[in-house]
Amino acid sequence: MRDPLAGLPLSSIRVFEAAARLNSFTRAAEELGMTQAAVSWQIKALETRLGFSLFRRLPREVQPTEQGERLSRAATEAMTLLRRAFAEVTEADQGVLSITTLTTLATQWLAPRLGAFQVANPGLAVRLDTSPTIIDLARSSFDVALRSGDGDWPGVECAPLMPSVFTPLCSPALCERLGLKEPADLVDAPRVGDEKEWAAWFACAGVTTTTNPASRLRADIQGLEVAAAMGGQGVALGSPILFAREIEAGLLVRPFVQTVKLSKGYFIAWPEDRRRSPKIARFRDWLMAEAAADPDIAAEIALTPA
Structure with missing residues (x-):
């Protein structure tokens, strides 16, 4: 049996749902950040593909046809479920900070300080992974990495923490x-x-x-x-x-x-396309402040030639 949704763009269904719920192409355009003409074109393209009209065009509003009404209820329910699922995933993602780091750096320097970060950020749990290998942040679920090296890794941005x-x-x-x-x-x-x-x-x-x-x-x-x-x-x-x-x-x-x-130093690194993530920004700023306030780091910087 052919899937009736095959080939239907989600964007068109989203436009249809908003227009049916609001009984207006204009208000749907305002809600979706589109022009009224773009909404009208999307609806027309969807009607052409389905082979029947979805709306009755009235002077000041639009009203779903009988077929449009049946589809609008299902579309609204589906979009509500999608919004809820995306909200849950986003909230869950923002509620956990995943860090990959070197074992010794984690046990000797980071772990004793993490309690202060968690007290300051009670809604953010921390997942700490230790690994001697460099994990590709762009292809993994980790938010940040603490690494030793030259600070030049593809797909990430980084900031120095301490000399190596x-x-x-x-x-x-x-x-x-x-x-x-x-x-x-x-x-x-x-x-x-x-x-x-x-x-x-x-x-x-x-x-x-x-x-x-x-x-x-x-x-x-x-x-x-x-x-x-x-x-x-x-x-x-x-x-x-x-x-x-x-x-x-x-x-x-x-x-x-x-x-x-033995390297240019220890760095905190994060995916370049997630530089504005609130949890990454909070952890990055906190960690760099901790490093800047560490007297042992300051002492070694003073002793180490540039």
């Missing part, structure tokens, strides 16, 4: 046992992490080394490597910003001030 700087971190006991006094002392020390990153740090610290002892541990997550260092397994490269609390509490020692930049 790394420095040696270790337990107080290991620092004392190794007698760390200068960066060169780390050449033969047990190390955790990627040796290429360590080579970059040595270069920034002005240390020339021909030895390259294998790392005891290498993980995809910065937090795991620093946790191993905290447990005395070696010296790890970690962010002095993200692990500022552990350094202040004496759980970790930062033997040297020298840092290495």
Whole structure:
């Protein structure tokens, strides 16, 4: 059986529903933001396609014909259901903020602050996902991403949050046992992490080394490597910003001030076609204010060459 709606544009049904409900092409045009001529043309095209008249044209109004009246009731019911469904979906979407972020950034910096954001935005729930891979925001359901990189990703806009700087971190006991006094002392020390990153740090610290002892541990997550260092397994490269609390509490020692930049920084990113989304704007503004007020970020920016 042929679908009677096949080929009928939804826009024409929407125009018909408004005109039948208001008994006026003019008022329908005002409601829909169209011209009266455009409404009249849409109705005429629909009548031609159906093969019968939908309205009786009177001097000051239009009235649905018997067939038009039957269709108008169904059209009004259908449009009401559609409006309700779209409103529910829109409200649900605006009620949940989905964030994808790096694990260590989430656990060490973002999560301890999210409570303040939720107190300030009680009608907005937060869904937090941690992933080491870069998710395509344009093709996913996530609203924002917190990423480390160069800040140049297709289809998104972004703003810088903090520098991506790394420095040696270790337990107080290991620092004392190794007698760390200068960066060169780390050449033969047990190390955790990627040796290429360590080579970059040595270069920034002005240390020339021909030895390259294998790392005891290498993980995809910065937090795991620093946790191993905290447990005395070696010296790890970690962010002095993200692990500022552990350094202040004496759980970790930062033997040297020298840092290495492994990327242009950490950024907040959002789809460019959703820059005006209220929930994205609220979170973006709040997060950037948090970063601007963080004294540890300010301290590292002051220490890091441009």
